[in-house]
Amino acid sequence: MxxxxxxxxxxxxxxxxxxxxxxxxxxxxxxxxxxxxxxxxxxxxxxxxxxxxxxxxxxxxxxxxxxxxxxxxxxxxxxxxxxxxxxxxxGVFDNAVPCEAQPLPGAVLATLEAVRPFPAYVVNGRWDLLAHNPEAEEILGGFAGVPRERLNIMWLAFVERTLDGRVVEFDAESARHVALFRAGMADHPDHPAWKRLRDDLLAASPLFREYWDRYEVSRPMVRSKTFIHPRAGRIHVETASFMINGGPPLARLVVYSPADETARAAMRILSPSPGAAVVALA
CATH class of the missing domain: 1.10.260.40 (lambda repressor-like DNA-binding domains)
Structure with missing residues (x-):
């Protein structure tokens, strides 16, 4: 056996x-x-x-x-x-377990505040945005006008196009995000929320559809990427994600740490105002 x-x-x-x-x-x-x-x-x-x-x-x-x-x-x-x-x-996926937003532990929100001015946010397995600090919203292009139900990293990148002009090697980064999404969906093949988001993305974004048809898969890992911010300039970061215990299923904290001193200085410019606070969406 x-x-x-x-x-x-x-x-x-x-x-x-x-x-x-x-x-x-x-x-x-x-x-x-x-x-x-x-x-x-x-x-x-x-x-x-x-x-x-x-x-x-x-x-x-x-x-x-x-x-x-x-x-x-x-x-x-x-x-x-x-x-x-x-x-x-x-070896069975439990469709009864929601992957929708659920309350985050207070310690996670405190961590989002503590790592400032490093951009940091929390997503669930489907890339729904559950919380973020002001620096994350700044570096990701802002979420003003985006309906709460569409605050999803995939939707922001491929439909709202908030990252257009913000990410160096945008095509490679976009393809990798679709590969991450496809790998994650393999664990939730019959979950209606996953299928709904996939179908909406396929219908709304030709670019997403192009990358989806490649059938590439990937998993989160520590890696480097470069953003271009209109005020802070070029910011070279290293990304790392950490699974969260006691919160929504498959939730993880994503942190962009500076890859060099220039990026560290640029991150101090990201905060939109001294009173800006961490935003909890879940």
Whole structure:
């Protein structure tokens, strides 16, 4: 049995055995030897076949749908962390988990303030903008007039075109962003919000459509890029992203740090005013 399937079998068994039949109004007879629920009881409560559930708990190679796995998770009374673990072990994406904006931990907003004047922002896996400091809005071309539901890095770059003239090697950077988006979507192939954004981008941006058709993929990494700001001039930065625990699914903090002293000096010019503050959109 492969390691992941073995872990799945052990996890399901442990969650089943911790439940009391009395919790579900089931009789507890003197002959019951199995701690917790029996497999057939879990199957009945979840509305799935006994054989199918037995094979699932045995770690066999079977087809598992998100809907059925969700019923099992609900029956076993898994908390969000346990549910996520179950879906990961089963190799199934949980469509019930939203990738929409959710409240960010206060510590993340404090970090956005603390790194100023370095531009920094927070996005979820779909590149929706969840929060940013004033320097990030300045270097990314501004978001004035953009509807809140369209505050998405992909939409800003390819439809609003806020980065036009701002990024050196714009074509290469644009192609890489589409490759990042495609790689991320592979983890959410059936999520309606992902599909809606992809379809909207394909319809609204010929450039996005061109890069999408190349079928390139990429993952976030530390790298260099150069911006040209109308007031601060040329700013050479290194980008790094950090996953955020305890916030929206797949949220990450992106920070542009200066690659040289010239860029460090230029970043001090980015703040639009002394009173400008971090903006939280989630």
């Amino acid at each position: 492969p390691g992941r399937h073995r872990e799945l079998a052990q996890f399901l068994r442990s969650r089943r055995e911790r439940l009391s039949p009395a919790d579900f109004g089931l009789p507890v007879g003197p002959r019951r030897r199995t701690p917790g629920l029996r497999r057939e009881e879990v199957a009945q409560l979840a509305g799935v076949g006994v054989t199918w559930y037995t094979w699932l708990e045995q770690g066999r190679e079977i087809t598992v749908s998100a809907q059925v796995l969700g019923a099992v998770a609900q029956t076993l009374r898994l908390d969000p962390g346990e549910r996520s673990h179950l879906f990961t072990l089963a």
